[in-house]
Structures are given as structure tokens and as C-alpha cells.
Amino acid sequence: MDIVSKEKRSEMMSKIRGKNTKPELVVRSLLHSMGYRFRLHRKDLPGTPDIVLPKYKTVIFVNGCFWHGHKGCPIYKPPKSNVQYWEEKIAKNKERDRINTLLLQKLGWKVLEIWECELTDLYTLLSKLRHQL
Template structure:
């Protein structure tokens, strides 16, 4: 099926897709900073360039987009109906890369927390969800757990 947008319009749309400083990332960073957590953003000397590095806790936080990282069971993890071969291969590459990053960080004994985009969006809409999930983040950072997802 042909794209319904011109090449220029599609290029413009794709240029607006952000890989850093997304709305959920900025929101979560502000909440963590307000709770007293200090971090570094996009640390390039760690595998996978994690969204947040909390050196005091020897932990990284990834804020994964449900679409790009294929959040199982999430309504946001849809597959486009056109050019499915391309998208399937793209998603498989993304999931393989995520697993490789997880393994490399584990070998360095770095603790990892993956927070899904849909979770952050729920936090943005509901103070109750915000409180519950910030408590889960607190619990992870204060524990010795090596890997967790929220």
C-alpha cells in the first residue's frame, strides 16, 4: 500500500519523533528530582545510553516507548498495517538490542529499571498512579534487585 502522505510530509512527521527528552522522560525526571534523586542523562559510557544513571544506587532507568520496544499486552504496541515486513524486522532488531544492552549492563553489575511509556502516561493522569509508581521506583532503588519493569 502506498503512503498517503508526500515524501516531504512523511519526512517532516518522522523528524518530529523524538528520541531524547520526550514528554514522559521529562515528567519522570522532574518527579525524581523533586524526591531528591540525582542522576545523569543519556550516559554515553554505559551500554544502551540509559535515559537516567543514578550513580549512588548503581542503577539505570530506561523509559521505553511501548511502540518501539514492544510492550507485551499494551494497546500502544501496535504494528502498522502497511510495510509489515519492514516493521517486523525493525521491532525484532529493537528487542534484540534491548536484550544485548540488558546482558551487558548485567555483566557490569549495574541494576536496571525499565519504566514503560504507558505507565508514565497513567502517572501523568492520576495522582494515585503517580504515588504508587514513585513508591515502586523508591523500592527498586533501595533494594538489591538487579532488574525490574514497571
């Protein structure tokens, strides 16, 4: 299953991680290193997906755990002040995400979500992408 050595892999990962810190850029580098071709921010699709892989009829959203209310997130902790304000804001984002996912699925797209916290373990993320694409 493992095609690259441990050393090579951590070298790859540190390159990817070092070059870009923005979650979306990290995912793009990762996909690129896996040989996938993709387009970015297709405005003609619901929710303007961050990454679009036309060949796989798949779109990817890279979600910030806080803004998109990642349930069971190992990193993000719910805010302790202005609780109602944030809860409403995040609930609105989640509802919009849900609707966009439904619309995309209706159009025949497969929708993948990648959470910001998943970028702390790129190897697991890489396997997830391999499995789901």
C-alpha cells in the same frame, strides 16, 4: 504509606505532567521530586542509558512502547500495514535492548525499564520506582 494528601499529590502530578510532555523528561521530574540525584545519557555505558543513578548503581531506560515493542501494552497497537517491516525493526530494537541490559548487568548495574504507557499513571510509577530503587 501515603505521605502526601490526595490534593497535594494531584497538584504535584499535574505540575510534572504539564511542564514536560516528553516521557523521559516526565520521569526525570518525577525522580527529582522524589529527591533522587541522577546523571543523564552516560555514553560510557552500554546503550547510553537515559538516566543513571550512581548511588543506587541503577540505570533507567525510558522506552517508547512502539519502538521497543512493549509486550502486553495497554496503549500501543501493532501496525497493520508494512507489518513485516515494522516487526523486523522492532525486533532489532528489542534485541539491542536485551544485549545492553545483559552488558549492564555484567558491569554490576541494575536495569530498570519504564514504558511510555506507564506515564499515564504517575502515582503507580512513583511507587514502582520507590520499590525498585
